[in-house]
Amino acid sequence: xxxxxxxxxxxxxxxxxxxxxxxxxxxxxxxxxxxxxxxxxxxxxxxxxxxxxxxxxxxxxxxxxxxxxxxxxxxxxxxxxxxxxxxxxxxxxxxxxxxxxxxxxxxxxxxxxxxxxxxxxxxxxxxxxxxxxxxxxxxxxxxxxxxxxxxxxxxxxxxxxxxxxxxxxxxxxxxxxxxxxxxxxxxxxxxxxxxxxxxxxxxxxxxxxxxxxxxxxxxxxxxxxxxxxxxxxxxxxxxxxxxxxxxxxxxxxxxxxxxxxxxxxxxxxxxxxxxxxxxxxxxxxxxxxxxxxxxxxxxxxxxxxxxxxxxxxxxxxxxxxxxxxxxxxxxxxxxxxxxxxxxxxxxxxxxx
Numbered sequence: 001x002x003x004x005x006x007x008x009x010x011x012x013x014x015x016x017x018x019x020x021x022x023x024x025x026x027x028x029x030x031x032x033x034x035x036x037x038x039x040x041x042x043x044x045x046x047x048x049x050x051x052x053x054x055x056x057x058x059x060x061x062x063x064x065x066x067x068x069x070x071x072x073x074x075x076x077x078x079x080x081x082x083x084x085x086x087x088x089x090x091x092x093x094x095x096x097x098x099x100x101x102x103x104x105x106x107x108x109x110x111x112x113x114x115x116x117x118x119x120x121x122x123x124x125x126x127x128x129x130x131x132x133x134x135x136x137x138x139x140x141x142x143x144x145x146x147x148x149x150x151x152x153x154x155x156x157x158x159x160x161x162x163x164x165x166x167x168x169x170x171x172x173x174x175x176x177x178x179x180x181x182x183x184x185x186x187x188x189x190x191x192x193x194x195x196x197x198x199x200x201x202x203x204x205x206x207x208x209x210x211x212x213x214x215x216x217x218x219x220x221x222x223x224x225x226x227x228x229x230x231x232x233x234x235x236x237x238x239x240x241x242x243x244x245x246x247x248x249x250x251x252x253x254x255x256x257x258x259x260x261x262x263x264x265x266x267x268x269x270x271x272x273x274x275x276x277x278x279x280x281x282x283x284x285x286x287x288x289x290x291x292x293x294x295x296x297x298x299x300x301x302x303x304x305x306x307x308x309x310x311x312x313x314x315x316x317x318x319x320x321x322x323x324x325x326x327x328x329x330x331x332x333x334x335x336x337x338x339x340x341x342x343x344x345x346x347x348x349x350x351x352x
Contacts, residue, residue: 003307004340007050007317009257009293011222012170014050014094014317016342017310018331021260021297021319022098022173022228024055024065026110031058031071032080041084044324045091048331048342050317052088053096054081056175059156062125063101063181066110067118072099072160078167085168091345096171098228099160099215101153103181104129104142104190130185130207131192136268150197150207153181158214165219172219173226174211178265182208183230186247187239187266205247209254216255226295227251228260231282234270241282248290258293259286260319274298277305284314295319303334 007014020041027036037054044052058064058071071077085095106127107118117139118124128149129142145153157174164172176182184190185207191198197206212227219225231244248259261283264272272278279298287294296315300306306318324330335342344351 002310003303003318003338004335004342009224012094012224015092016048016050016331017317018049018306018334019096019295019317019319020044020049020052020324021321022053022055022175023321023325024069026066026068026112028068028070031061031064031069031073031077033070033077033084034080037070038084038087042087042091043328045088045093045095046345047324047327047329048335049093049320049324050331051094051096051171053098053171053173053319054084056098056100056102056180057160059099059101059153059160062106062128063103063156065102065106065180066108067123068110069102072097072163072167073156075163078163081167081169089168089170092343094170095168096173096226097164097167097169098173098175099157099164100175101156101181103127103184104133104135104140105179107140129181130190130197133190133192135179144193153207154210154214157211158218161215162218165223171224171226172215173228173260174208174215175228176208177228177230177260177262179230179267180265182211183239183266186243187233189233189235189238190266201243201246205250208247209251212251212254212256224257225255226258226260227256228262230263230265231261231279231286232263233266234264234272235267238266241285244282245286245289248286248292252290252292256292258295258316259283259290260295260297261286261315262297276301277309280309280314287313287315293317297321303337306334307338 088095283294283296297319
């Protein structure tokens with residue numbers, strides 16, 4: 001059963017191929033994670049995952065989705081992550097972080113408060129994007145980034161990567177999916193620029209390549225770097241699987257080790273044919289056509305389904321998101337259901 005075989009990249013080896021996907025908790029104060037994050041993330045490490053990737057972690061204050069987002073733009077945040085990564089690692093999982101900038105989808109309420117854009121009197125901040133095109137009607141109009149603004153974004157990702165290493169993370173995933181800033185640049189639906197960052201495929205992907213290059217300069221050669229993309233916008237004229245394959249081919253040489261393959265998020269009313277594993281074919285296509293490792297994610301809730309994805313060569317790892325919210329110990333349950341051995345913490349072994 002290949003799902004429970006190790007997965008090696010560079011100097012790291014995940015104990016199995018089940019990875020906890022980044023899932024925002026909207027529960028930080030000034031970007032600082034707290035006891036909630038320690039228990040939430042630690043539980044999933046105890047639960048047996050090969051890696052635990054913490055939620056979208058803002059590289060700047062203006063890059064937060066909400067005021068409750070975690071960050072890595074200052075040293076107070078760095079220090080708060082250290083006990084969390086230490087616990088994840090002591091439980092046998094790899095501690096990963098998803099570095100992100102929300103762009104035009106920033107400055108909103110948390111989902112349980114409706115997820116709407118913040119009002120000016122409720123602490124809204126100026127959002128930025130490749131072009132001054134709002135995400136939806138009644139959303140903030142973002143400020144189109146100028147050359148200095150783009151340079152700051154690249155520098156912020158680089159600085160966050162330096163802090164990520166000191167905070168104890170062993171894996172970085174760059175967030176270029178779900179309609180956030182890097183995705184906004186690569187999609188022609190949100191990028192209307194006419195300079196070197198807009199128009200052609202090469203220009204629209206320039207920022208993501210620059211961010212990868214800047215992060216790789218400071219992220220150790222022996223540690224892996226992943227990129228999450230939306231393989232399609234699910235909208236005619238938008239980003240699509242063909243462009244995703246080409247991007248994957250282009251960035252292999254820049255030091256990206258795996259494409260975490262999601263979809264959608266750029267357009268608010270896109271019609272997405274959601275069903276179990278609906279994004280797996282994209283991961284498979286990129287893996288085979290671009291010759292790069294991929295992760296499959298999206299409504300994968302059954303152990304047999306996860307195992308089949310790996311056995312059939314559709315992806316190298318399976319990322320579990322909402323199912324891990326329902327069951328923090330999903331990897332242990334999957335191992336039991338599949339008849340595979342998995343080691344329990346010493347404190348739990350008398351119940352195994």
